[in-house]
Amino acid sequence: MKKSKIDLSLYLVTEESIAIEDLTKIITESVSGGVSIVQLREKNNSSLSFYKKAYALKQLLNELSIPLIINDRVDIALAVAADGIHIGQDDLPLPVIKQMVPDDMIIGVSVSTLEEAIEAERNGADYIGVGSVFPTKTKQDATLMAIEDLEVICRSVSIPAVAIGGITADNISSLSDSGLSGTAVVSAIMNADSPKTASEFLLKIIKDFK
Template sequence: MKPNYTLYLVTEESAPVEKLLQTVESAVKGGVTIVQLREKQSSGKLFYEKAKKLKNLLDHYQVPLIINDRIDIAIAVNAAGVHIGQNDLPLSAAKKIVPASMIVGISVSTVEEAVEAERNGANYIGVGAVFPTTSKNDAKLLPEGMLQAITKKVSIPVVAIGGIKVDNLSELPEKHIAGYAIVSGIMKAANPYTAAESFRKTISLGISRS
């Protein structure tokens, strides 16, 4: 299935397995189009168990699962893709390991990193942080104009991430943005379904105006 990056949910590690599955299912019903499982502290076994259960759930809704960092787990559960950072295994090496059908995304924060990512075969790039965020401790705010500069230099899909809320979405350029990655705006919402629905409606309004 061709990935739709429009509303890209990134999970939070603090959620127990059952709560994680409930939250993600509600969010998918509300309009989430792709899900990244991000686990920084979990053991490999727990990460694998979460990934396996999440993959089964998302398959039911035909929503792709992306695994953060762990290429071995992505392959083990037959995920749709893997997302790596600048300090992880180099993209060119990752592409040699994963099946040809697997999506490989990478986080970038400069034009140089974005251009290199495209040259090395990335399927999409995550660009951020576009706003201040508490979801990722090491996330640095992008300089003003950097997001637009990156979108002009690459032809692969660009996903904006970092501190995105319904009320600041309109501050981002709709042009050339393939999707918006949300963490706490959905994962910590009282109602993940309505949160996802609000994001989708706001994104759709922006696209229709551009």
């Protein structure tokens, strides 16, 4: 899948340590509702468990023509031939990552300041994840970002920006004028009674973004 064709509109980030059987069901339903890209995030799992889950999801998402992004772990991304890797500010530096992975692998970088965003673009990131825009249980130590700061970052870089952090059906509309390429969602889809319905509702709002 070519980088230029990646759709970041509705970016699903998985919740930690959900059994693979449940995870594949949720992802299949969410993709049918409009999720356009999936990031597997496993901060506390063993390498073997992470690999098995990543391998299973790669097979599933290949069938669905949806890119798989691996959070943090370059080794896992390479092992399953994932479409991309997403790194944070405390991970290996982006220039080092770029030397390790194929040229066609998507690289996303988490940023929380304008300086980090500009540096990520300068170092060759394909997109940035910006946040946390709202309080989130997924990352309780995350620093909250004002919507105004999010807008400044989106205006200041030419690569796509995806908002992340506590985004729900109730607050997503407040991001509509930020200049985002998409929003990353965890609990609003992963914990929904119907991941398909939740995805459809979120995507409908996202499509009205400016």
